Amino acid sequence: MGIGNQPKERFYTMLTDYHLHTCYSGDSQAPIKAQLDAAVAAGLTHICFTDHVDYDGVDLIPADLAARNEELLAIASRYPTLDISLGMELGMSTPESNRLSHQHAENVHLDFIIGSVHMVENTNVFYPEYYNGRSKEQACIAYLEKLSRAIRISQFNVMGHYDFCTKYSPYPSRAMEYEMFPELFDDIFHYIIETGRGIEINTSAWRDDPAWGLSIIFRYRELGGEYVTIGSDAHQPQRVGGRVKEATDLAKAAGIRYIATFKNLKPIMHKI
Numbered sequence: 262m263g264i265g266n267q268p269k270e271r272f273y274t275m276l277t278d279y280h281l282h283t284c285y286s287g288d289s290q291a292p293i294k295a296q297l298d299a300a301v302a303a304g305l306t307h308i309c310f311t312d313h314v315d316y317d318g319v320d321l322i323p324a325d326l327a328a329r330n331e332e333l334l335a336i337a338s339r340y341p342t343l344d345i346s347l348g349m350e351l352g353m354s355t356p357e358s359n360r361l362s363h364q365h366a367e368n369v370h371l372d373f374i375i376g377s378v379h380m381v382e383n384t385n386v387f388y389p390e391y392y393n394g395r396s397k398e399q400a401c402i403a404y405l406e407k408l409s410r411a412i413r414i415s416q417f418n419v420m421g422h423y424d425f426c427t428k429y430s431p432y433p434s435r436a437m438e439y440e441m442f443p444e445l446f447d448d449i450f451h452y453i454i455e456t457g458r459g460i461e462i463n464t465s466a467w468r469d470d471p472a473w474g475l476s477i478i479f480r481y482r483e484l485g486g487e488y489v490t491i492g493s494d495a496h497q498p499q500r501v502g503g504r505v506k507e508a509t510d511l512a513k514a515a516g517i518r519y520i521a522t523f524k525n526l527k528p529i530m531h532k533i
């Protein structure tokens with residue numbers, strides 16, 4: 262291909278990463294300062310820290326959000342180019358796990374809640390055991406069915422990583438597309454859209470594979486989905502902002518009109 266045929270790189274005045282962890286998450290060692298420095302280095306403009314609060318059987322101590330907020334707010338003014346929001350990643354499962362998570366976050370300022378499923382039938386989808394005896398199709402169907410139930414009994418702003426069921430999977434092709442599970446995606450998206458919520462494009466599931474999910478995001482848009490958030494799910498500084506520009510391109514290609522950021526649990530729409 263001649264140089265004149267190279268696709269033009271799109272330029273965005275904003276670049277968001279709305280799924281970041283710090284050492285306040287039970288599965289991250291990353292100091293807040295290191296995450297902030299990495300966000301600046303990655304050219305991000307809007308970020309949100311979404312430390313884990315899990316009462317769903319995941320074996321992690323829920324984040325001390327008040328202490329996280331205090332440490333963060335003490336140094337936030339040193340990062341004038343970053344719009345920083347305070348969030349949590351709620352491990353969605355049962356009405357009781359939802360209640361305990363919100364009770365844990367009571368009296369803590371939060372701008373954003375991303376609701377995620379990590380546990381299916383008492384097994385953490387992170388572990389190889391989840392995939393034992395399951396085909397890729399079975400692993401994804403069980404996950405999406407759980408997601409469909411969990412979103413209806415949990416309080417959150419945006420549904421996290423719909424493709425977590427493939428992130429750590431052992432199958433030769435990990436990609437997910439709409440045509441694989443049309444009824445399940447439609448069911449989930451109808452509910453998300455009707456209730457004014459949004460979905461996340463999470464770049465971590467792609468790992469080093471080509472980006473996937475265009476057909477999924479396209480269908481979400483077709484059913485009336487207006488906005489997405491974009492997240493790297495970085496637990497380490499070197500992952501902060503990973504492939505978020507590519508995810509923004511994917512949202513744009515699917516016809517999504519807005520990338521959302523959040524303050525006080527309310528979305529702010531940014532046209533793309």
Ligand SMILES: [Zn+2]
Binds near residue numbers: 350377379422
């Ligand atoms: Zn997660």
Ligand SMILES: [Zn+2]
Binds near residue numbers: 280
């Ligand atoms: Zn996460």
